[in-house]
Amino acid sequence: MLGLLGSYLTTAQASQATNAAVGTAQAASAALAPTDDTPLPEDLDDSSEELNDDISQPVPETEDGAPAVLGDTPGDGSAQDDGIGSPDPLAAAESLSIMCRTRMLIAIRDGSDVPIPCATWDSTPLTSEMRAAASAWPTPTWCDDDGVSNKWYVNRFKACGIFSATLNVINPRTGATVGTMHYLTRAYAYSGRDVKNWAYQVELMQVSATGSAVGMSASGRATCAAKCKVTDSKFPSQPMSSSKDAVGQFFLETTINTSTKGQVGEGQATAAWVFTKAGVSPSNEISLPTPPVRCDNALPGTSKPGCVMPYIPEMVYAKTGEYPQLAQHIEDAQNIKNLPGKHGTTSYLTRLTDKAKITQNRNTACPTSLPRPLLASCDEYPFASTWQGASTGGSYSQRMIDAKQNTGGGRTVSLFYLYNRIIEKDRFLVWIK
Structure with a gap:
């Protein structure tokens, strides 16, 4: 389920990340x-x-x-020294809508009638179809016993969440919606107590698609903010499907000086992806940041660096x-x-x-x-x-x-x-x- 995410960590750590x-x-x-x-x-x-x-x-x-919902007690997160906040995908919904409206206005100005896909996170109640798809999706019970919640769940070394989103394909000339895709994003991140790397994976599952939203493909990238860098990013173009997930896999590394004791710094990875299809414009980019990850070489008793979740x-x-x-x-x-x-x-x-x-x-x-x-x-x-x-x-x-x-x-x-x-x-x- 976590695929190649274990390749930077020990066999035991990778096993812990996928177990009960x-x-x-x-x-x-x-x-x-x-x-x-x-x-x-x-x-x-x-x-x-x-x-x-x-x-x-x-x-x-x-x-x-x-494990705690990110922001709740007791896992409410320590102070973010690097100015990194707890991620809330729904908070970006309005900015994504503004981005789509701007693209529509540009298309209207240019006289284009090429359909425009607009991706956004869902803030409306889930449909029964979405809930059924989530319940059938193999997910660790520690992640979310309630299916889709649009929240991150964290413990000391792992984070997981299931997030719902929609892609509407719009004809800019008429303003009509000519296709809709509902999909789920399952996100995992985990670190190790004795390594300076951590990993992040997103899996996109199509729940339903109609009209011009049928046959979309997803591809993406990763970035890392503050005290971290991306060491490997794999999210090639993959077809959206209800039978096979489109998967992005990313590996991150702290940029603190781990050879010097007493160093501490936070980093935050973000996965971002777009949807494409012949005959329509590329969608806007939609993104999902991880919880902030704190890496340090400040633990008494060991010279080994490691990274933890909030x-x-x-x-x-x-x-x-x-x-x-x-x-x-x-x-x-x-x-x-x-x-x-x-x-x-x-x-x-x-x-x-x-x-x-x-x-x-x-x-x-x-x-x-x-x-x-x-x-x-x-x-x-x-x-x-x-x-x-x-x-x-x-x-x-x-x-x-x-x-x-x-x-x-x-x-x-x-x-x-x-x-x-x-x-x-x-x-x-x-x-x-």
Whole structure:
């Protein structure tokens, strides 16, 4: 279904991109397996590379919850440093209509009666025919359980959406519509946690066509704005059909200096295509941008760059899992003391990478003067490795819990940061189940 999109990524990553639903708790604690050698968050800094091997390992993904609609909570996107906004194809519908009217006026001025195809995104309710076509189109359940929604769905490394559009063919002399095509666009984009490339694919499926809109072909191109470039673009002319999709495949690469640590930049790919047919004018160009993709080489513990989607991940601790005392402490801290980071809220935790500040947070919440019971250690929440910690944040909770659970839970946080590429001031939540 994703075709050649996996060619720039590892076999495991390509497999993850096409497999079953991915939920909000990607890389949840149940899927992580820290060892005694896994460093704690405070042991990592910009120059450390202890986790270079770990970041390239396949990570099981859970199916708790669903990816967010772009712009919704919790996947509402981080601040776009490069001025890139969240894409909304329907917002372009009016400009596409203006473009078509302009072409019509030019044709009338020139006395042309060559039919003019006008492509635009649909803003009207879907027909039963469109819904039936969408439901028959193989689509990952994590992408959109409701069929066509004209929205992007995102998780940390993938984005998907199904968008409806119409092509009207108009006789400029009479103003009459002499043909109509309804079609769907299925769009995928996905990145990798340990590569500087990402991929984008669009598939166009004709739902219905009448008159002069029958027999159209589609061809296109890709561009990339801000900190990225197109490394490969394949969208040759292909006939529109209800039995075979017209496919465009594109590969993108960040233009940040990935050889230097601490670099961060966003890029946004746009696929654009036109419709052609003998005897009619080429259509206007219609385009679909991806969500902004953030690439960085600023992840403590690894020198490998990677790219993520604008999605805020959640870490899961289960009260019946490996760290029940730690999970209970966090649940009490979130519910009783109303501390940030709780699932279903917008009161996020944000990562802190400064080792001195992390130590200060820990010493504030758990000073050495506190007596420790046998086989227990002091656990603090919010995590010391967040800006909401005891010193850099304010309110906090402390509790003596089993020392092995405390250390193991801390190492799990390191892997959660790693597998989700959570860098300085990235937001996340902690879900206690």
